[in-house]
Amino acid sequence: MYVTKCLADGIFEQGQLNPYGNIELNPFAAVLNYGQGLFEGTKAFRRKDGRVFLFRPDQNAIRMQLGAETMCMPSPSISQFLHAIKKTALANRRWIPPMGKGSLYIRPLLIGSGPILGVAPSPEYTFLVYASPVGNYFKKGLSPLNLYIEDEFHRATHGGVGGVKSITNYAPVLSALTRAKNRGFSDVIFLDSVHKKNIEEATSCNVFVVKGNLISTPSTDGTILPGVTRKTVIDIARDHGYKVEERSVPVEELLDGDEVFCTGTAVGVAPVGDITYKGRRVEYKIEGQLVSRDLYSILVGIQTGIIEDKKGWLLEIE
Numbered sequence: 001m002y003v004t005k006c007l008a009d010g011i012f013e014q015g016q017l018n019p020y021g022n023i024e025l026n027p028f029a030a031v032l033n034y035g036q037g038l039f040e041g042t043k044a045f046r047r048k049d050g051r052v053f054l055f056r057p058d059q060n061a062i063r064m065q066l067g068a069e070t071m072c073m074p075s076p077s078i079s080q081f082l083h084a085i086k087k088t089a090l091a092n093r094r095w096i097p098p099m100g101k102g103s104l105y106i107r108p109l110l111i112g113s114g115p116i117l118g119v120a121p122s123p124e125y126t127f128l129v130y131a132s133p134v135g136n137y138f139k140k141g142l143s144p145l146n147l148y149i150e151d152e153f154h155r156a157t158h159g160g161v162g163g164v165k166s167i168t169n170y171a172p173v174l175s176a177l178t179r180a181k182n183r184g185f186s187d188v189i190f191l192d193s194v195h196k197k198n199i200e201e202a203t204s205c206n207v208f209v210v211k212g213n214l215i216s217t218p219s220t221d222g223t224i225l226p227g228v229t230r231k232t233v234i235d236i237a238r239d240h241g242y243k244v245e246e247r248s249v250p251v252e253e254l255l256d257g258d259e260v261f262c263t264g265t266a267v268g269v270a271p272v273g274d275i276t277y278k279g280r281r282v283e284y285k286i287e288g289q290l291v292s293r294d295l296y297s298i299l300v301g302i303q304t305g306i307i308e309d310k311k312g313w314l315l316e317i318e
């Protein structure tokens, strides 16, 4: 794992690769007491010929910088971030699965690691990057998601931190997620906290609805995490003749869709089989020609080099 630190001056020193293992923290560390922390997630893919690529890691670097500003933290520069990701991927090269068998999930973490008693920004920060091999999300063919629309708990509010990958956004969704899982659902969809009328997103992925040739997804106005996969899928869809709208999406419109799918680095582009809202269960198209499958195969095609990377989304590591 890659590790570097900085003091309140905000300048991260030259990082180093350490063996993966526990880290030591002062019990007063800002991250432990006041949740001053951010994470990122990206993947390294291996191609048939053995070459290894990262997908749009610059987007993760930019997102971490924006999040750091929100959380009152200094952040590594874009080039430091990319250097750390590449170093970590290379050091863990033997753990990158062969093409089609999965990928190396890379997890950058920025935390307030210095001791502080009162509520204030940390006097020291640590930037860590570690990794783990992951399999394909769908192990045996297509297993669509079944989602529950959560109308009691909310994930984010206007003026809050829902739009950044703050570590403080995840423990608060666990009770809703656990309750839904106990009832047999794979995830929840949160509603806007003002009107409980428009859909926002799931616990760790963005949501899209398809009706005819129109694809709609909630706009990223501060309560939704701006996913790299979301942005990529929107670009791919527009380039392939679909109409894409980013705007408020009422829950009724979601329930009336032909197809629904989720996007994220972990899930890729995952079709949704059914959604339950206030005791009513709605089913979606999951067979035949699917917009989600079309978009996902283009995305995977670009990642694996079968389709030309015209937009410079891939970064080879060597």
Ligand SMILES: *Cc1c(COP(=O)(O)O)cnc(C)c1O
Binding pocket: 041, 165, 201, 202, 203, 204, 205, 206, 225, 226, 227, 228, 229, 230, 263, 264, 265, 266
């Ligand atoms: C990480 C995340 C996503 C997906 O973002 P990607 O950059 O596509 O991986 C969506 N929603 C939430 C809440 C997330 O934490």
